[in-house]
Amino acid sequence: MLRRIVLITLLTSSVCALHWEMHKEASIGNGFEENSGEIETEQLPGKCWACKWVMKKLKKQLSNGATPDDIKNKLGVVCDEIGFLKSVCRKLVNQFTDILVEELSTTDDAGTICANIGVCKKQAWS
Structure with a gap:
């Protein structure tokens, strides 16, 4: 006892x-x-994780010569595959579509992209 x-x-x-x-x-x-009020950091639980998941998924799907329209089309459907964080994913994509199109055109990794848009905290070593 x-x-x-x-x-x-x-x-x-x-x-x-x-x-x-x-x-x-x-x-x-x-x-x-x-x-x-420009950057909304980690307001919803799982937002950083969802962002990294989406960026990794899209980086694998996109070729080096992907056009902005190709990237927008992929952004429009990628959230259907995330499961229970679908609404978080859609809000994230809708809020940052233009920035994400630009970021996905770079060679940055998923964590860097999510930190650049203010969804995840920047790591001390990056």
Whole structure:
């Protein structure tokens, strides 16, 4: 019985500590980005993951000579394959279509593209 109480207490405190760290990290940020409203970073759960998934999928499907119209057409149908994050994917694609067309024309990888549009955080090493 005592072990269960200690285990529950440890689990609860771990969850609280994790929540506190996430809250503290979210409250620290660049004032320009928060106030400008231009970049919506990680507003929906799974948005970064969905972005990376879509970009990887599209990078595999697109040839080097793909036209902007080809890229737009692929962007229009790629979200049908993502499953339960379909609505997140469609919102992302609709919001950033023009930028994504331009980004998909480069040699950048999926993570870099998603960081460039502000959906994912930039990695310290990139």
